[in-house]
Amino acid sequence: MTLTPDTPRRSSDDIDLLQVLETLRRAWIPLAVTPVVLAGVTYLVSSRQAPTFEAGTSLMSSMPDTSNDTLKGASVTASQLPQGAVDEVIHSRASVVRITDIVSKSGLPADIKAKITADLNNELANDRYARVTVKARLDQQQRGVYDLKASAESPEAARVLANAAATALLAWDVERARSGVSRARENLQRQLDNLNARLGALTPGSLEAQSLVAARGQLLLNLSQATVFEEGASGNLTLLAEANAPRRPVAPKPTRNAALVFLLSLFAGAGVVLLLDALRRRVRTSSDLLQLGVNTLGELPRLARAKRGAMVGLARTGDLYEPSGFIRVNLAASLPEQNAIIAVTSPRPAEGKSTVVATTAASYSSAGKRVLVIDLDLHRPSQQEYWSVAGRPWVALPGNTVPLRCDVTIAIEHPKQASALDVGGGIHVLPAGETGRKAASLLSRPDLPDLLRHWAQNYDIVIIDTPPVLALADAYVIGRQLDGMILVVESGETSVPEVQRVLTTFASTGAPLMGVVINKVNRSNQGYYYNYNYHRLTPPATPSN
Template structure:
């Protein structure tokens, strides 16, 4: 038997070649998805109305002066804590003040209503985009607050930023006046109370004179409080007025399209790799070992120039010769006890190379001195005639043929006239019984299910060492399960990098249900490495490794 490769890849390692192979298989979708996503995003972005953004800024200062006289005549607000300005800008009272100030500007009333509605909705939802605050402060809460405002037009954005900062500064100044206003209200209440008491006391009485003196003191304090109220100020000072923006901040069709395209590419690549991992493919013999069946051969993927004269010719020399030789020896060892050894060649799906492998194996057996009969039982898609070039062969009678009758040279004709059966000599010691023209209809499967097929097969096998039957794919048609019971079993051709392991398992399960033995696998179209080969010694040099590009192997 052919030895398995000495080194089995670790399942935990990432096979970059397999990854790139997967991406190459999904390349059309991987290219189409980003293009569609980018194009759709660009079209949607172009349809969105533009949004402009204007900025203005205020600075938070410490109002303590070095002059004691100034400090005694000024009332300043305490420093604002972290996050206070952002909370104020997004408070209902400030929003109402902003809307009231906007109504006094020359902005379109419809735009004002839209801004007002958005501000109210943002208060309810807790997410803000019309007015935003960005703070750059030191540890003592001193620094710059940047106010950003968005509008439907450059003028609307500029005006919204301006009235926003005006409302903020007005709130800060009003915060500084709150203590002075409370003092004024208290002094005014004292003054009213003294007035009432003075009116209730006798003229020229000592008590009245005392109340009048107290009233004068309160009036003096009240006048000082009025001065302090006028001079009261907050900690925020305007730094930069807002300016009308020249370009919108959104939408940005090109940027959005690029981001959407990249996201679609990443998602599609991830989806392709995930799908491929869930639908694991056979990449080598190590993937088939857990199935408990031998790998009888491993055949390389041929370059297009290697197939110039056909697959059979390519198997006689070059990189395919060695693999076919191993396959022949393994098959002979496996079936050495049989008298007329019959073997079915099949696959899970079409285009995995079963017909080419059948022809190459037959040629190798014939060259070693064995007499081989190849039967093309794939009646729907016959390939052996094309592989061999039957028109160049000579006809040979099958055992039991009446030479006086017109020859029946195809499988379909022989079923109708079995006594006139002929085969075509296609190579040394190799005869071919072609399927004939592709058949369609319900009568075709019954041909292989007829009880006479077994007797025909036994008669045709006389005089041959091996009979190789090229049958349809096992997951596509039931014909293989009808033919295989009359043989030693099925050899399954598996295409590396394409056939899913789950499909191989399903094929084996179907064969077991039908009591059909699977003799082993042939791993076909294995991509060759540039520095090594898959067998113990290489037939070709490194220069023969070439690229993966090839013609399909039928």
């Protein structure tokens, strides 16, 4: 039976800010480099773009409608414009023709005039407008100010284009007001022509002729007034100020564009990293392993800036004392009391298997056990970094009588020379020597299991540090002949599918897996501080009186 601390756990649906930051920290290089590169490219591209200048002018809409009885109620000024009418008018074909005509008669360079004309016609065809824009600031009676903005390749071109747009808009507004008066004048002219035709058919001096002559006089007066009104008709819009040539371009803005690209790519990259991390199921606590049917032997907390050389001390008297002792108790339930041999591995490198080897050995030592640590990770050995080996004496392993300086490759090839370092506390360490494929091939020797059993005669337990199992098959080769194996996973880093792959391979090779140790667990995920004494997790409630 595997013991687990009876303590509350965080819900898996809770957002762990520390875990989010850890996920981002693992991807900090692409998260930092990508925005910088994109921002730099954006800055270079933007700085090489041609400058764009913008000029503006304003028109006021405030004149009320007026009518004249002489013109049968026809308005002599333009009516108020509905919302959005000015924007539609300025982008109409008639206005574009007026604007391009004014621009073509200006003193601008020919290439700029041609570019403006082509752009205006293309915008008209595509129904997307950028050269000339209108922004209305009106009250509920549609009275207020229209701001016209025009962009061009030079300050003078922007000024000319803005004034041309204002002129075209004012001309349209006057024509709109004049059209009503013109219709009234044309109606009076038709009445006069009809009256003259009737007079031509009557006898001069007759009573009817005299009546028609009097009516014709009034029509002539009205027609004269209509002509005056037509010429003086005014629009609803009034020019407030002509456009001036701008001093500075409005685009490009390399610094602003680069900053925006940097921030957008940074946030987008962080979002992608967090999304991919969420899609990849990871082992964070023992609850994530329940569905796999594997025992959790224990959890080691994440320690800030802890060096390898300090791990043994922490396992004996520090923060790792309780968690490593918990692992030792769980192992004791499945191992013989003496001469036990176990191997420790992990799915991938840097998940903490060597730390588990060292801390578990220290825990057995604290319990008065004799321990032999063998570093069989002949690709990336690290056990010597956990122990104070400088000046330590060598002790002969079973089968050897004279202690000599030795490493695991020499010990396997020449068992009669096998020796280990006495690092104190009843712990002996057989370090790795030569590394690489040639040295690793020694792990396939058929006599290696018997040799390990022979060395275990003088120890309560032998703990072997082996290579990661997803990278190399060494651990499977060794593990089949041992009493058990421990799989070390890193909280928040090792994925559940990776653990499933390892378990499948363990089952197919016959290697006896005793359980899993979860390393680098955030304290916020643990829900406890590995104190198995009579300490309360929360203060007792104060009884009410």
